[in-house]
Amino acid sequence: MFPENFVWGVASSAYQIEGTDAEDARGENVWDAFVREGRIYGGHNADTACDHMHRYKEDFALMQELGITSYRFSLSWSRILPDGVGAVNGKAVAMYRDMILEMKKRGITPYVTLFHWEFPLKLYEKGGWLNEESVEWFGNYARVIAENFSDIAEYFITLNEPQCFIGLGHLSGGHAPGVKLEPAKVFQITHNVLKAHGRAVQMLRQYAKQPIKIGYAPTCGVAYPYTERPEDIEAARSVYFACDRQPIENWTWNVAWFSDPVFLGRYPEEGLKLFAPYLPEITKEDMELIHQPLDFMGQNIYNGYWIRQGADGKPEYVDRPADFPMTACGWPITPECLYWGVRFLYERYHLPIYITENGISCADTVAQDGAVHDPGRIEFLDKYLSCLQRAVEEGVEVAGYFLWTFLDNFEWEKGYKERFGLVYVDYPTQKRIPKDSAYWYREVCRTNGGNLTYRKDFPKR
Numbered sequence: 001m002f003p004e005n006f007v008w009g010v011a012s013s014a015y016q017i018e019g020t021d022a023e024d025a026r027g028e029n030v031w032d033a034f035v036r037e038g039r040i041y042g043g044h045n046a047d048t049a050c051d052h053m054h055r056y057k058e059d060f061a062l063m064q065e066l067g068i069t070s071y072r073f074s075l076s077w078s079r080i081l082p083d084g085v086g087a088v089n090g091k092a093v094a095m096y097r098d099m100i101l102e103m104k105k106r107g108i109t110p111y112v113t114l115f116h117w118e119f120p121l122k123l124y125e126k127g128g129w130l131n132e133e134s135v136e137w138f139g140n141y142a143r144v145i146a147e148n149f150s151d152i153a154e155y156f157i158t159l160n161e162p163q164c165f166i167g168l169g170h171l172s173g174g175h176a177p178g179v180k181l182e183p184a185k186v187f188q189i190t191h192n193v194l195k196a197h198g199r200a201v202q203m204l205r206q207y208a209k210q211p212i213k214i215g216y217a218p219t220c221g222v223a224y225p226y227t228e229r230p231e232d233i234e235a236a237r238s239v240y241f242a243c244d245r246q247p248i249e250n251w252t253w254n255v256a257w258f259s260d261p262v263f264l265g266r267y268p269e270e271g272l273k274l275f276a277p278y279l280p281e282i283t284k285e286d287m288e289l290i291h292q293p294l295d296f297m298g299q300n301i302y303n304g305y306w307i308r309q310g311a312d313g314k315p316e317y318v319d320r321p322a323d324f325p326m327t328a329c330g331w332p333i334t335p336e337c338l339y340w341g342v343r344f345l346y347e348r349y350h351l352p353i354y355i356t357e358n359g360i361s362c363a364d365t366v367a368q369d370g371a372v373h374d375p376g377r378i379e380f381l382d383k384y385l386s387c388l389q390r391a392v393e394e395g396v397e398v399a400g401y402f403l404w405t406f407l408d409n410f411e412w413e414k415g416y417k418e419r420f421g422l423v424y425v426d427y428p429t430q431k432r433i434p435k436d437s438a439y440w441y442r443e444v445c446r447t448n449g450g451n452l453t454y455r456k457d458f459p460k461r
């Protein structure tokens, strides 16, 4: 059973759904430039996306109809501060305030993410996250958020998936700003980003108009044990928090480097040794700044990989069979990651945890009967949530679950190719069609997980 106050929600991000118009006075961000460079699948762009900026009233009405009572969404930094710093765009503040009031009117609790990848272009031109001033730029933005929204919102999340916007954005280059920097620069960026997180927490608390709750939403694939033998569990745990799992060109897929400083106030010892040639100066004051008290931990979890103890006593990867289940975008379907992920994280960081994102892309189509039948999504969610329930029943403090995502939307470099929504969006008409999974999820919310085909005897190898 899930605790009575368990939070069931959906998650989204500003750039992926809002769209823009000629009058909105927003500033550009690095994704606008990336789109212009033609680096999106099919030449797609986010100019309209789900047109949520003009349709949020209807969207929240639909959300209410679908029984969803919590909503994690993000604010666009350069919509609010067109230059990243300086003048505030009053239209943006008015729009977001109206959005928040509108969702609250519909019984939906807002969870506000400050940064979901849209770095202001003006500040990127001044060096972006590589410039140490980014710590204060982000802190200043957090102050503006606190001043303008903390009277009507109580939950705030600083950063979404630093692993992605740093690693994909600045190391492998597949996401905006789309550059491939040398590892030392990427470590400098990471250190600045972590300090920016800390500075934002300070500013949010200092300028908040009521007591607020603050968290952080990193990500990473989950190492989970191939069997439940203690030695495999130990092997998986050690790999999950290891720093040597990936080659240096891919080092940001790392849990401990991004979470130990935030929750424990130190970088992992192993990483300090391994990454020594690339590291910037790291001071005691930096670590104190990064290590601000938080109210909850968030983690975006989509999938994991098997680990077991090898014959030599060391952890080893276990290959998946060729017919292993995959999502439409080719991600493995690994429900157990939700159990092991929250369990390992809770053991290490001891904070209540929200799954801030989890979901699946499917090849959804509108059927002859006009509906969207997505049994694959229901099956995915049913299995994943059953594993989450197991963690809850074993005492892991899971506070809530945000399904990615409400509406099909602009899936970053994949454009509109992937559909992750509970609600189908017909882009040419902007018509919304709740998929079968939306009605199924409504029952999950209504019965607090009572309709899950939960099994106590999880398949154990």
Ligand code: GBH
Pocket: 013, 160, 161, 164, 219, 220, 221, 222, 253, 254, 300, 302, 357, 404, 411, 412, 420
């Ligand atoms: C989320 O990112 C985004 O927050 C969201 O905006 C997006 O729409 C959604 O996914 C769907 O794509 O450690 O090597 O196993 C999740 C993307 C999760 C992909 C972590 C890479 C780890 C790779 N990432 N995953 S690894």
